[in-house]
Amino acid sequence: xxxxxxxxxxxxxxxxxxxxxxxxxxxxxxxxxxxxxxxxxxxxxxxxxxxxxxxxxxxxxxxxxxxxxxxxxxxxxxxxxxxxxxxxxxxxxxxxxxxxxxxxxxxxxxxxxxxxxxxxxxxxxxxxxxxxxxxxxxxxxxxxxxxxxxxxxxxxxxxxxxxxxxxxxxxxxxxxxxxxxxxxxxxxxxxxxxxxxxxxxxxxxxxxxxxxxxxxxxxxxxxxxxxxxxxxxxxxxxxxxxxxxxxxxxxxxxxxxxxxx
Numbered sequence: 001x002x003x004x005x006x007x008x009x010x011x012x013x014x015x016x017x018x019x020x021x022x023x024x025x026x027x028x029x030x031x032x033x034x035x036x037x038x039x040x041x042x043x044x045x046x047x048x049x050x051x052x053x054x055x056x057x058x059x060x061x062x063x064x065x066x067x068x069x070x071x072x073x074x075x076x077x078x079x080x081x082x083x084x085x086x087x088x089x090x091x092x093x094x095x096x097x098x099x100x101x102x103x104x105x106x107x108x109x110x111x112x113x114x115x116x117x118x119x120x121x122x123x124x125x126x127x128x129x130x131x132x133x134x135x136x137x138x139x140x141x142x143x144x145x146x147x148x149x150x151x152x153x154x155x156x157x158x159x160x161x162x163x164x165x166x167x168x169x170x171x172x173x174x175x176x177x178x179x180x181x182x183x184x185x186x187x188x189x190x191x192x193x194x195x196x197x198x199x200x201x202x203x204x205x206x207x208x209x210x211x212x213x214x215x216x217x218x219x220x221x222x223x224x225x226x227x228x229x230x231x232x233x234x235x236x237x238x239x240x241x242x243x244x245x246x247x248x249x250x251x252x253x254x255x256x257x258x259x260x261x
Contacts, residue, residue, distance in 0.1 A: 011208030015040075018074065019087070019220075020198040028198055035079020038237070039202065042244070042253075044221045045070045071244035071252055073215075074223070078237040082185050088222045098128060105141065105174045109161050112170065118158040118177055128158045130180035136160065139172040152168060176246040194221040199242070213222035214254040219243040 017040060037052040047068035052059040052070035077084055086093050111158055119128030134153045135142050136145045145151055150166035153159070160175065199221050223241040230236070246252040 007209050012206035013203065013208070014206050014211075015203040015212075016203045017077075018200040018202065020200070020244060022196040022198075026196060029202060031198075031229045032083065033086065034075070034077055035081060037075055037077045037079070039076035040055075040073060042071065042073045045072070048191075049172050068258070073218075073242035073244060075240040075242060076237055077240070078235050080121060080238075082187065084238065085193075086187050087220070088185060088242070089189050090192045090222060091189045094188070095183055095185050096186045097183050098130075098179050100179055102133070102176070102178045104176050106176070107139070107172055107174055109172050110168065110170065112162045112164045112166065112168060115161045118160060118175055119179070126186065128177070128179045129156065129184070130182065131155050131158045131177040133176070134160065134181065135174075135176035136168065137174040137175065137176070141174050143167075145173075167175075185257050194219055196220070210258055212256050214256070215242075215244050215252065216250050216254075217247040217252075218247040219245060 017034040017037045019034050020028045020031045044082075046066050047064040047070075049067055050061060051063040051065075052064045068157055075183045082093070085091070103119070106118065110116060117127040118134070132155060134147070134155065136147075136151050137143060138145075144193060145166070145168055147153060149165055150168050151161060152161040158177070158179075178190070197218055199213075199218055203211040203212050205211075219242070221241045221243070222238070224239040226238055227236050244252050
């Protein structure tokens with residue numbers, strides 16, 4: 001009977017990445033999909049001690065000892081959702097509630113030719129968005145200025161431009177406006193630059209059997225560039241560096257196939 005040779009299984013890996021971010025108590029909070037990640041590569045770096053014979057003229061290798069194993073990975077993600085921006089910036093997320101209460105006398109110092117953001121405060125540095133009924137008056141409120149002649153307005157972003165050559169001179173003016181009621185998500189960075197999580201990869205390979213990966217404890221660090229304005233004809237992608245850690249009561253990496261009945 002001829003020898004039965006091992007069949008080579010080629011693999012073209014595809015899959016969905018799920019991230020389970022740990023809270024301040026290092027508890028898992030639930031998995032969420034990262035969206036399209038065209039690359040997730042695992043690297044292993046081993047530190048090895050070698051011993052060579054001193055008994056012969058040719059000092060030959062007689063023993064090795066692997067003392068340290070370091071597993072790292074890199075994720076490339078092009079799902080540029082607010083969740084991805086939050087992870088890349090290691091930011092906190094909050095819901096901003098914008099009320100429709102009219103503002104009648106927002107006093108600002110202006111200079112012709114400059115643009116001013118309505119509703120900008122220390123508590124709300126982004127300012128208000130989607131405004132109606134925008135007015136500009138003199139500092140004492142006695143003189144109204146004319147839109148299109150003295151100032152221009154971008155209602156969607158809540159910006160007012162003071163027109164050069166109009167009736168508004170350098171000094172204080174009163175802005176009036178009514179915000180559109182609504183809510184939006186706002187991110188803000190803090191002192192954190194990294195976070196702990198678990199990572200699961202649910203395979204859906206183009207070729208080869210599906211093998212799911214699970215790493216129960218990883219340290220995620222944003223890496224590289226975040227294009228904010230770009231003339232390149234390509235989609236934005238961001239990268240995350242992963243340190244794969246060994247938990248106290250588990251292993252660093254698990255790989256599982258699928259049960260077959």
